[in-house]
Amino acid sequence: MHAVRSPGLGAAIGIDLGTTNTVVAHCAGGQTAVLLDEQGANLLPSVVSFHPDGRTLVGREARKRRVIDAENTIFSVKRLIGRQWGTPEIDKARQIFSFQMEEGPKKQPVIVTRAGKLPFPAISALVVKRAKEIAEAALGVVVDRAVVTVPANFNDLQRSATRRAAKEAGLEVLRILNEPTAAALAYGLGTHAAEKLAVYDFGGGTFDLTLLEVSDDVVEVIATAGDSFLGGDDIDLAIEGQMVRAIIADHHLDPRTSVEVMALVRAAAEHLKIQLTKQELAHVELKSIGYGEGGVAIDFKYQLSRTQLERLAKPYVDRTLAVCADALRASKLDKSEFDGVILVGGSTRMPLVQERVESWFGRPPRIEWNPDEVVAVGAAVLAAMLTEKDARRPAPPPAAAARAEPRARTAAFALGGTEPMVPPAPKAPFFDMPGLPEPPPMLEQAPNRPHTEPPLPDGVAPMAPSVFPVAPTGDGPLLIDVTPLTLSVEIVGGYVDKVIPRNTAVPCTRTRRFATSVDQQRELMVRVCQGEEDRAGRNTSLGELVMSDLPPARRGDLWIEVSFALDGDGILHVSAKDEGTGREVKTQMRIGAEGG
Amino acid sequence: MASVPPRRLSVRPPTPELERDRVVLRWAAVIDKIDYLSMLRLPKTPAGPSDADVRRAYRTFARAFHPDHFRAASQEVRDAAAKVFSAGAEAYGVLSEPLLRVRYLKALAGGQARPRLEDLEKATREDARAAAQPAAALAKTPGAKAHGERADKMIELGELAYAKAALEQAVHAEPGNAGLAAKLAAVEARLYAPRRGGRR
Structure with a gap:
């Protein structure tokens, strides 16, 4: 059951689905634009709120309800997506978040809201859907495909949950892309033969440093380190603390007793921080934060200088640099080996951050793109790269017409619509190896019919065809996707056997042979997990394949060949074959199947 | 056309x-x-x-x-x-991957176009372990030991090509010794320029 993918019907966008904010961008004809909503805002808060009147609010409207309807306003889902019930992350979130969670089917947590019990991807889907609407309104065309970004350290469960969220929102996911890679793409990755890049991503709630190595169109993540509870929000909180102390000192009034006043103070703190990225001095005035003697409304004026702010922010910036040092140590590289440092995330707009990063890495960081938008821009660039390849190619003719004359080209142009597209002229094969015969002329064969090789006589080694298919011309770098984390199987003693190492190009296939470990073993279980630890228990468990009804045999006499195929959509196909009988068992580990 | x-x-x-x-x-x-x-x-x-x-x-x-x-x-x-x-x-x-490459090229020279990757990787892990030990300790017979000692000295001096030659003689002297073969493979892998700054 394979749906024919419809090429080039709608537009393809890039979505940076962030912890705090989501950004959507589009690229066409080499021009990339961040798409703005009706109010002209580039950031869509990743917040969903279920209103008592039945409406579902997404974005700024929803964020406003964080204080007044905390139990039905869901935020920071990205911290939770793809995590199972009972993991430390979920336990921690249950303590600190105001919305309720409970265990759903298959150990998948669900959020209990006014609109029912919803798994995490369903919440993210609402944000993606809103992003899609923004894009459609801005572009004036249907949007049906997207590249969606995730942090480099997301495992396959988290990636697959993100993919599902986008699907639920009605988008075909072209690629799940690492955020640092997206940022590097926005800065024209692959312009040099080989380079090493550091991506410093200091966002609203999280900090990540990722070290990338780019060569041969392959982007490898050398190391990534982060603090998932360190961000611009912490600096806001520090300013807020100062303001609260000032209010108490000036007016003998504790603003912490009123939720509404605290919301005002928090907003003012963020406003001050943003003002101070451009000014040396900023002030705010909060009207009627309380009532003094005789019922006179108290207004609170506060001013903050950049120097004061920097004193408050310094410990947090220092913490980011400590994380950088960790990542560097893990990579065994020196700071001086990096060809560039890219800044990502709103908090990197602070002059203090830029100065400290510059002095730490010993080179000025790149910040030409808006650091809030750079990831979405890179995602849009990749979306354009992938779909322009699609557009250049004729649609496969419908099955019935497959035997007819190759009308595919005209059919595709009818589909493509607007302007005529000319397929690239076939390029000469890049070289021909001497001594190899020319391929047989193929013109007499019916077009589009699969060519079957004649069976080879025994003992004759098959020879590689002498030509490569002609690659499309004029493309940017080909971005080869790699596995983020090692895929392993659990072996005796709770250790792991690493089957597909991290940074392996996707799609890929590997096989392993296992022997039974006890006499008359009836069942063989293959437990698959993901992560870099040597102990299976410390890695993330992905699932298991059971082969039962094994023929009776002594231990070690029965060999089972297990093959692992990771396809381009991040789905792991595991199959086990009994080498003696040839019997095969297959399972599709659509990693993290439902919920999650 | x-x-x-x-x-x-x-x-x-x-x-x-x-x-x-x-x-x-x-x-x-x-x-x-x-x-x-x-x-x-x-x-x-x-x-x-x-x-x-x-x-x-x-x-x-x-x-x-x-x-x-x-x-x-x-x-x-x-x-x-x-x-x-x-x-x-x-x-x-x-x-x-230097170690895998050496093992693969050997298999290919022996007529195996596609040895099982699993077996190659396993052999490579043994090579890595052997590489950590001095060749003299891996050798059992006095003849092989002498070659091994020479190889160890050459490795110490950074003369990998000479080390390789000495190890080849050691392997020749003691054909069944898997440890020496692994040590040779490891030295060959080092001789072959390591990939990009030797990160792996």
């Missing part, structure tokens, strides 16, 4: 895309049997291809077969491209 005899001109030439699909299917039909060097179209020289050659060849290969190029093709062609690409990526993985 200029070389096509005139009588065939009545047949409309296939589009470049259909032509491309057919080439992919032809590759997919043989990909499981052909060796890594032919796959990446690298010449079979005694010393094996250089690191730069391997990278360049893989890049060309990936540009030709990466499944991204075949998004709009039929399911059959997409599967074929994925199959060919993953085999090429495997070839690159083996040929760019």
Whole structure:
């Protein structure tokens, strides 16, 4: 059951689905634009709120309800997506978040809201859907495909949950892309033969440093380190603390007793921080934060200088640099080996951050793109790269017409619509190896019919065809996707056997042979997990394949060949074959199947 | 197209895309049997291809077969491209990893076009362990030990080519010694320029 993918019907966008904010961008004809909503805002808060009147609010409207309807306003889902019930992350979130969670089917947590019990991807889907609407309104065309970004350290469960969220929102996911890679793409990755890049991503709630190595169109993540509870929000909180102390000192009034006043103070703190990225001095005035003697409304004026702010922010910036040092140590590289440092995330707009990063890495960081938008821009660039390849190619003719004359080209142009597209002229094969015969002329064969090789006589080694298919011309770098984390199987003693190492190009296939470990073993279980630890228990468990009804045999006499195929959509196909009988068992580990 | 005899001109030439699909299917039909060097179209020289050659060849290969190029093709062609690409990526993985590369080229010279990757990796792990020990300790017979001692000294001096020669003599003196063979493979791997700054 394979749906024919419809090429080039709608537009393809890039979505940076962030912890705090989501950004959507589009690229066409080499021009990339961040798409703005009706109010002209580039950031869509990743917040969903279920209103008592039945409406579902997404974005700024929803964020406003964080204080007044905390139990039905869901935020920071990205911290939770793809995590199972009972993991430390979920336990921690249950303590600190105001919305309720409970265990759903298959150990998948669900959020209990006014609109029912919803798994995490369903919440993210609402944000993606809103992003899609923004894009459609801005572009004036249907949007049906997207590249969606995730942090480099997301495992396959988290990636697959993100993919599902986008699907639920009605988008075909072209690629799940690492955020640092997206940022590097926005800065024209692959312009040099080989380079090493550091991506410093200091966002609203999280900090990540990722070290990338780019060569041969392959982007490898050398190391990534982060603090998932360190961000611009912490600096806001520090300013807020100062303001609260000032209010108490000036007016003998504790603003912490009123939720509404605290919301005002928090907003003012963020406003001050943003003002101070451009000014040396900023002030705010909060009207009627309380009532003094005789019922006179108290207004609170506060001013903050950049120097004061920097004193408050310094410990947090220092913490980011400590994380950088960790990542560097893990990579065994020196700071001086990096060809560039890219800044990502709103908090990197602070002059203090830029100065400290510059002095730490010993080179000025790149910040030409808006650091809030750079990831979405890179995602849009990749979306354009992938779909322009699609557009250049004729649609496969419908099955019935497959035997007819190759009308595919005209059919595709009818589909493509607007302007005529000319397929690239076939390029000469890049070289021909001497001594190899020319391929047989193929013109007499019916077009589009699969060519079957004649069976080879025994003992004759098959020879590689002498030509490569002609690659499309004029493309940017080909971005080869790699596995983020090692895929392993659990072996005796709770250790792991690493089957597909991290940074392996996707799609890929590997096989392993296992022997039974006890006499008359009836069942063989293959437990698959993901992560870099040597102990299976410390890695993330992905699932298991059971082969039962094994023929009776002594231990070690029965060999089972297990093959692992990771396809381009991040789905792991595991199959086990009994080498003696040839019997095969297959399972599709659509990693993290439902919920999650 | 200029070389096509005139009588065939009545047949409309296939589009470049259909032509491309057919080439992919032809590759997919043989990909499981052909060796890594032919796959990446690298010449079979005694010393094996250089690191730069391997990278360049893989890049060309990936540009030709990466499944991204075949998004709009039929399911059959997409599967074929994925199959060919993953085999090429495997070839690159083996040929760019010094220890694996040495083991593979040995197997290839012995007539095995596609030894099991699992076995290669296992042998490589043994090589890595052997590399940590002095060759003299791995050798059992006095003759092999003498060669081993010389090899250890050469390794210490950074004269890897001489170390290799000494180890070859040690292996010759003691043909069944897996440890010495592993040590030799490890030295050969070091002789072959390590990939990009030796991170791996």
